[in-house]
Amino acid sequence: MSSQIAVGQLAPPPARPQVRLGRRQKATIIVRFLLNEGADLALSDLPEDLQVDLTQMMGEMRHVDRDTLAHELLEFAGELETIGLSFPRGITGALSALEGRISPYTAARLRKEAGVRQTGDPWKRLQNLAVEDLIGIIDSESTEVAAVMLSKLDVAKAAELLGNLPGEKARRITYAVSLTGAVTPEAVDRIGVSLAAQLDDIPPRAFSEEPVARVGAILNYSPTSTRDDVLSGLEETDAGFASAVRKAIFTYADIPQRVAPRDVPRVVREVDQTALVTALTFSNEGYEGLATEFLLENMSTRLADQLREEVEDRGTVVMRDGEAAQTAVVAVVRLLVDGGEIQLIEPQDDDDISG
Numbered sequence: 001m002s003s004q005i006a007v008g009q010l011a012p013p014p015a016r017p018q019v020r021l022g023r024r025q026k027a028t029i030i031v032r033f034l035l036n037e038g039a040d041l042a043l044s045d046l047p048e049d050l051q052v053d054l055t056q057m058m059g060e061m062r063h064v065d066r067d068t069l070a071h072e073l074l075e076f077a078g079e080l081e082t083i084g085l086s087f088p089r090g091i092t093g094a095l096s097a098l099e100g101r102i103s104p105y106t107a108a109r110l111r112k113e114a115g116v117r118q119t120g121d122p123w124k125r126l127q128n129l130a131v132e133d134l135i136g137i138i139d140s141e142s143t144e145v146a147a148v149m150l151s152k153l154d155v156a157k158a159a160e161l162l163g164n165l166p167g168e169k170a171r172r173i174t175y176a177v178s179l180t181g182a183v184t185p186e187a188v189d190r191i192g193v194s195l196a197a198q199l200d201d202i203p204p205r206a207f208s209e210e211p212v213a214r215v216g217a218i219l220n221y222s223p224t225s226t227r228d229d230v231l232s233g234l235e236e237t238d239a240g241f242a243s244a245v246r247k248a249i250f251t252y253a254d255i256p257q258r259v260a261p262r263d264v265p266r267v268v269r270e271v272d273q274t275a276l277v278t279a280l281t282f283s284n285e286g287y288e289g290l291a292t293e294f295l296l297e298n299m300s301t302r303l304a305d306q307l308r309e310e311v312e313d314r315g316t317v318v319m320r321d322g323e324a325a326q327t328a329v330v331a332v333v334r335l336l337v338d339g340g341e342i343q344l345i346e347p348q349d350d351d352d353i354s355g
Contacts, residue, residue: 021072028057029064029072044121122189122196123152129199134161137195138173147176148183148191212241216248220330223323227251247347250334252279252326253287254347256294259333263342264298267333275328280307281314282322 021029031054034041043051064072087094095107126134126149134153138146138161150158150173162170207214219227227249234242250258259267268276283292296304317325336342 021068024053024057025061026072026076028054028061029069030076032058032061033069033073122192125196125199126192127153127157131157131161131164135164137198138165138169140198141195143172143176144179145191145195146173147180148188149195150174151177151180152188152192212244212248215245216250219245219249220251220334221327224251250330250344252283252330253291255291255329255333257347258344259294260342260345261294261298263336264295265300266336266342267329268295268299268303270332270336271329275325277307277310277314278317278321278325279329281311282317282319282325288326 031041031043043054046054091110095110099107126137129137134149134157138149141149150161153161162174165173209217219230222230231242231246234245271279280292280295283289296307299307333342333344337344
């Protein structure tokens with residue numbers, strides 16, 4: 001029986017209850033009624049003290065007659081109708097309401113100044129972390145705590161995490177899981193809160209992407225001479241970082257190794273015709289020449305023949321125009337990848353030809 005039917009069938013309006021109920025009792029009646037009707041109430045989002053009060057009151061109350069129930073439902077509905085707009089209570093609720101709409105730095109500063117932590121189930125927050133971040137937490141915690149965390153993660157995430165740990169550490173944590181049988185729910189909650197608190201203490205990052213990705217993106221659109229010079233300097237300063245940047249770079253010469261042949265027609269359709277002809281004309285030697293042949297061989301024969309004729313008529317292309325045309329082709333590939341329309345092939349160590 002829905003709440004509307006329950007209230008609508010009670011006519012005339014019920015008399016006021018003889019026993020005056022307090023706000024906690026009224027709230028308990030409403031919650032109990034909604035639960036009986038199958039409503040999905042996120043009671044875990046309430047402050048802990050209110051959850052305790054609600055549970056205790058529900059345990060103390062016995063039964064409510066139909067007139068009292070109908071009176072409280074009508075009163076509750078009347079209060080809802082008079083509310084025009086409600087605001088979250090306290091800085092914690094305000095931060096939750098504005099999450100994603102104010103800068104992470106501002107949110108972190110306000111949270112720190114107010115001395116509040118992020119609300120919600122700490123284990124859900126941990127579950128959503130990347131495996132690399134979970135490994136960082138495990139490295140700073142005891143084996144016993146790591147075993148509890150492994151037990152609280154879903155099976156797939158736990159298996160992935162375990163597979164990325166050194167063998168000896170993975171074995172120690174797995175054995176420690178067998179010793180968690182006597183751990184109390186309260187202890188698990190405290191561990192979850194403690195681990196989640198570490199996330200709140202991490203300063204907000206100004207950049208969403210890693211340095212390798214940012215440098216790679218910049219060099220993707222840089223002239224070849226600039227890219228080669230920067231990579232050479234990086235090799236001398238930090239060979240490991242330079243190697244990672246090389247893998248992050250995607251240039252015209254990388255097309256045969258990174259773009260699937262079936263995606264070539266999709267790419268050439270999106271590239272401006274003039275820019276495509278200019279890039280094909282300019283890129284006729286070395287790895288860039290191989291990229292040109294790769295593109296021509298994996299498009300329709302009619303279009304390839306047409307482009308070859310236009311290349312012959314194009315004549316010499318100066319370096320500035322040629323590199324700009326190459327960048328236009330690469331930009332289209334990147335745009336299609338970012339839009340999820342095509343997917344780049346992951347580079348292999350022996351496929352790295354950038355620079």
